[in-house]
Amino acid sequence: MKIKGAIIGCGFFASNHLNAWKELKNVEIIAVCDLNVKKAKLFCNKFNISIYYTSVNEMIKNLDLDFVDVVTTMETHLDICKILSFYKMPTVLQKPFSDTLNNAKKIVNLYKKTRTPLMIHENFRWQTPIVTMKKLLKKYNLGSPMYSKISFRHCNPVGYTSQKYLYNLKEYLILDVGIHLYDLARFFMGEAKSVYTVNQNTNKKFIGETAFTSILKHTNKSISIVDASISSIKYPDCFAQTLITIECKKGSIILDYDYNITIHKNNRKYIINAKPKKYKWTTKPWEQIQESVINTHKHFISSLINHKIPDTNGEDNLKSLNIVFASYKSNTLNKEIKLK
Ligand code: NAD
Ligand code: 89V
Secondary structure (H helix, E strand, O other), X not given: OOEEEEEEOOOOXXXXXXHHHOOOOOEEEEEEEOOXXXXXXXXXXXXXXXXXXXXXXXXXXXXOOOEEEEOOOHHHHHHHHHHHHHOOOOEEEEOOOOOOHHHHHHHHHHHHHOOOOEEEEXXXXXXXXXXXXXXXXXXOXXXXXXXXXXXXXXXXXXXXXXXXXXXXXXXXXXXXXXXXXXXXXXXXXXXXXXXXXXXXOOOOOOOOOOXXXXXXXXXXXXXXXXXXXXXXXXXOOOOOOOEEEEEEOOEEEEEOHHHEEEEEEOXXXXXXXXXXXXXOOOOOOOHHHHHHHHXXXXXXXXXXXOOOOOXXXXXXXXXXXXXXXXXXHHHHHOOOEEOO
């Protein structure tokens, strides 16, 4: 029997979630829910799903579901999670976890109290080039990391995504993209103990920051520079590739454009290509992000089936969100912020 799920939120990114769920043979999405009935109906038609709801409460009360996938924006997460945790409904929740650290903590506590599985859908660490890089670090035995640079610099991602709501956010790029990059810094370098960030507004269409540069100090004494911009003019523009350099005690590893990874060790270099796998529904420039959605779904389902705590569980993702809000504080106060 298939594992039965439902999707909440039928907007821009949810199409990728649905296409990706269809790649998992042991899962069936049996219903969708959106406050906007037109969007819910459109999704049903597009993905051949027969049941739709405009109320989360109604959907949970009426259906026998094994999990719910929430693909709505952050300010809706607390209210939706109050309902889902009340019904002990295993949940995978899109990033950013929540609009405040306090609300994210409230969500973690609700799921803890009701012993309900919760995973944040943090997909960047599931991109094929990034998964490959992690494996190569081990395979080539590069030793303890000392320095990393994690960079996402492109020209106007909103132009690609039609996520127009991003224009009006007081806090934009750190919450939208920084959250992924800080997660990668933790994934490769371990926990951070402080952050110093400088923000820029390089595009007046946006209220919030459109570029930021952060220095993270990690507890193991290594350092990361994390930066992003939506005003970096390059030809060709390689949205939405993340570039990563990691220097370790015994060598270095570099993820470059077009998913090329170079390892430097013992006066030699090795080049490996880590292109994402293509699917019928994946399209440039989104292919590596779309493929990572499948990998993230698989991690959620395997954690659920095997009663394991997922890597990006609520408590884990609080640490990335903590860096996000500490970054905003750092930019405002113009000083390094120690992470509690
Ligand atoms: P969107 O605004 O296009 O879609 C959100 C949908 O949720 C809307 O249709 C809205 O009506 C619906 N909704 C809101 N509250 C609801 C509720 N209580 N019940 C039912 N439906 C509700 O947003 P989007 O661009 O699809 O983004 C959704 C999330 O995905 C955001 O948090 C965004 O950051 C994230 N995202 C992630 C990636 C990634 O690579 N990880 C990429 C793009 C977007
Ligand atoms: O992750 C996101 O929400 C997207 C993008 C991939 C552009 O960062 O906005």
